[in-house]
Amino acid sequence: MAKQPTVISTWPEKPDDRFKTILESQDITVLSMPVIEIHTSFFELKQNINDYQWIIFTSKNGVRFFLKKYRPSPANQIAVIGRGTASALLEAGYEPDFTGSGHSGEKFSEELQSVSGTGKNILLVLGNLAPDLLTKSLSANNQVERVNVYETKQPENFDESILNRIKSDDYDLIAVSSPSGIKNLCHLVSDKLKASLRVVSIGETTTSAALKLGIKVKATAKDQSYEGLAKTVLGMLNRTG
Template sequence: MAKQPTVISTWPEKPDDRFKTILESQDITVLSMPLIEIDTSFFELKQNINDYQWIIFTSKNGVRSFLKKYKPSPVNQIAVIGAGTASALLEEGYEPDFTGSGYSGEKFAEELQSVLGIGKNILLVLGSLAPDLLTKSLNDNNQVERVNVYETKQPENINERILSRIKNDDYDLIAVSSPSGIKNLYHLVSDRLKVPLRVVSIGETTTSAALKPGIEVKATAKNQSYEGLAKTVLEVLNRTG
């Protein structure tokens, strides 16, 4: 009998984990080893929230952190990247006016430029480690304010049993969902590996972060969501038939 594949997830555990549900339905073992913790940052808007024509969210964490302090008004239009960010917004009782494809940050920037038009006052809600791609892309024709509403850090306690499995090459794939997750993974295991890491990434930004220190990325999800990441894992493991 063939050995049941093992995939290691690296984000904080959550009750409704579509990634885990999809893979376990295909008889794949999912081990959780969170490599990031989310801290809500102290932040203040420079303007009244009614002064922004658009509010842009790029992650679930951004949605949840922002809405703890500020509530969009009827004059705000809201754009989000991908179905995952849209679902987080809907859970809070708000419906996005535009949902980007979620393929990559670059693609989202292109889509936004055609949707937003010019001369708009835009609030860009991000995590502290997010690149300035959207800010630079939209700033030419609009007034863009970036606000960092959360930061990611490495947890104080890491599951040593799962970490040992990575060091001993006792797994099939590691699923990563953020540049900070990649950074923390590399810091923990880079000098103790028997063979190169086998990583599957949620999107192009995370993949770029992995490639910088020389981590091989087996595949990048076409749809930037946990469900898209799960489907990519199935493809890599040849479980799509």
């Protein structure tokens, strides 16, 4: 491992990166090597927005891209997965009526239906690569419309100097925040190196994707947010924060 704690983040850079801020406050170097790009998708709702009893957001990107085109009405109740998604909604001026734990789509479905009941008209806001697990789980007892509001793609170029640090084992941890992120990371390294990657995951869904690709995740954040991921990294590096 590197003598100076070095963590590599793999999501697109952003000005309000709590993960980076928290770690750098503890004298940990954070290197950014985005392995995904986020782009808006063309989308239209099949119904009037007032007709949805619940709108569900599963990510900050979902909130951001949806609100560029549509605005929730007083007729809608809003549910989110995880505190990070809730934070993005609050910053846009909307307060969620329900915030799920974010441990998994199936768990969220159980949590929401214990509050909302069944037989609801639900709008599920996702990205193009999000699996259908939540859609299927909610559809058993509700009418669910899925809308993809953004696309996740692999960048054409990567920071070769950071990639070389991974290949030469010159880092402490790699932080991943989505199944697409871990998938694209795997495309950049050999199968032999893949098995030795020191990965820390933002949540159970990302960890599950990593395991399916043959990557043994070192730790999974209990709180599915960038702040929760940062605290998990601090624990792995024996920093109190």
